[in-house]
């Protein structure tokens with residue numbers, strides 16, 4: 001495995017790069033977001049994962065702005081993600097929320113914009129995707145992707161991209177760079193991961209800490225003792241070693257720091273195997289299985 005550190009980035013199909021450790025802000029109250037995002041950036045994270053639905057895009061970008069002013073670190077070193085809400089997913093709504101994100105955040109461009117979930121039927125999904133593609137052409141977004149897409153949703157999108165490219169010219173169907181799904185040892189989703197890896201689609205791991213629900217797991221306790229690391233650090237390291245882009249969330253400053261302190265140890269092949277549970281146990285919603 002190539003050596004990882006806090007500055008590691010992966011290439012995306014779009015041609016841009018994504019910082020491998022993300023910082024999630026789901027359930028981060030708007031009045032805390034600026035301060036915790038600022039702290040995460042000071043700690044060394046360079047990648048913020050927000051969404052329209054989180055209602056904290058503006059304060060999250062305010063935290064980025066304060067950090068950039070203080071450090072002279074340029075915008076190009078930071079990475080900001082937002083997502084088209086799952087409700088009423090269609091072309092018009094997607095077009096509207098992308099402009100709203102730009103207005104609310106004051107950012108010149110958004111690094112990555114995702115469709116939050118594959119609800120809304122085929123027409124809604126592909127219409128919203130078309131709005132993302134147009135926003136890339138207009139320079140509003142750099143890279144685009146999806147979230148909570150199962151293999152059947154990914155195949156529908158791949159088919160659309162192929163047909164559109166064939167009819168209108170290469171690239172006109174858009175370029176799929178990322179699929180963001182819940183991933184941890186109790187939900188390893190080999191089907192989705194293999195599909196994405198075969199096509200160079202970056203896999204982002206949300207709820208990489210299982211929202212704290214497995215803190216007392218026995219295997220985690222054993223690995224934690226062995227490596228002198230916390231259960232949370234073991235889970236982030238598992239995600240990194242699987243080749244994912246983990247997005248741990250914390251509003252606690254010491255935990256923000258601990259969650260980034262994962263580059264001075266490595267899980268062995270045997271350690272990784274001990275975390276192969278084969279379970280299907282989502283800790284949040286699971287739209288990947290939706291069939292509408």
Ligand SMILES: NC(=O)c1ccc[n+]([C@@H]2O[C@H](COP(=O)([O-])OP(=O)(O)OC[C@H]3O[C@@H](n4cnc5c(N)ncnc54)[C@H](OP(=O)(O)O)[C@@H]3O)[C@@H](O)[C@H]2O)c1
Pocket residue numbers: 023024025026027049050116147148180205206207208209210211212230232233247248249250251252255256258259284
């Ligand atoms: N696309 C989607 O549908 C989707 C869905 C869910 C999440 N996400 C993304 O993924 C990110 C992370 O997922 P998540 O927020 O569901 O859960 P998570 O990162 O798995 O867990 C967050 C929880 O773990 C606690 N925690 C964090 N670090 C800890 C540590 N070192 N020790 C002990 N507890 C710790 C946090 O508490 P404190 O905050 O109180 O410290 C919080 O309660 C989200 O913020 C969001 O960006 C995306």
